[in-house]
Amino acid sequence: MDRTKRETRNTVESLALLQAFAADLEWVSQVVAGDLRLKIEAKIPRTKRLDVSLGQFLRIDAWLRTLCKLSEPMHFQATSAGARSMLELAVDLVLLASDQNAAERLQDWEWSAKHKHATAVKRFYETVGGAVPPENAEAIAFAVRDAARIESLRRKHGWLNSKQKPCHPPRWTERSLDADCVEADKWPHRGDFSFVRFYETRFRTLCWQVHGSAFVGRTIRADVFPFLSAQALLDASDLAVIGAAATLHTFDLWTVPTKEAFEKFANERYRRRNELFLKARAAQKAVAADDPAAETLV
Secondary structure (H helix, E strand, O other), X not given: OOHHHHHHHHHHHHHHHHHHHHHHHHHHHHHHHHHHHHHHHOOOOOOHHHHHHHHHHHHHHHHHHXXXXXXXXXXXXXXXXXXXXXXXXXXXXXXXXXXXXHHHHHHHHHHHHHHHXXXXXXXXXXXXXXXXXXXXXXXXXXXXXXXXXXXXXXXXXXXXXXXXXXXXXXXXXXXXXXXXXXXXXXXXXXXXOOHHHHHHHHHHHHHHHHOOOOHHHHHOOHHHXXXXXXXXXXXXXXXXXXXXXXXXXXXXXXXHHHHHHHHHHHHHHHHHHHHHHHHHHHHHHHHHHHOOOHHHOO
């Protein structure tokens, strides 16, 4: 098989995968935004732990709705960004489900992050001088007003530098993301999904596809770009389902019927993806047969 024919075949396969995985993600989004969100938001009363978990879950919902609009090969950067963010959200939700005290640390970390930014804004204008724009005034006020409170939060959690002074850690867990993936893999309800495997085999490539480097564009053929988007959409879908399951656990909504419904959903997703892929591939082959050059243009 010559190179042109091989690349045409690869493009047909990649585009079919992209169509199948985009349809799968849309279905996951509908489930998350529909019955699952209604069930979770109906939980009353809500504690700080539930509110923090809900906030992370709603970001998953928002990402899914965004990714539903990104089904073209040229969207590979955006879909990769979504999948990368979904990993962090799913890890956080699993850790929230596993640790009763995690919510307080995560919320305090968010306040600490906000203060770190506000302090940087204040320092910038002190350095350059001149009038502070109205949109930055509140940040500077927060940096001054809440300094003692944020220092107290950091000391409470032991967020100290080598000189034992309060500082802001890169993550709320004080661990790196790969170390948090190790912790998340201890959660007994993740099925056969491995956060460590995902981090070691997918996370870095997602970062390459998001970052401004042209490495991806220089080293990957045009016929592969649909596959990049397709794989990222599947990643995001799988992580969203795990994040949703973890949220249900935190909200004490994980029952035997819910577990069975998730297992049925997983099997049905697999069946539907295969069916959609075969139909899409047949359609792409028909188009390519009529115009062999058409499907090499990604």
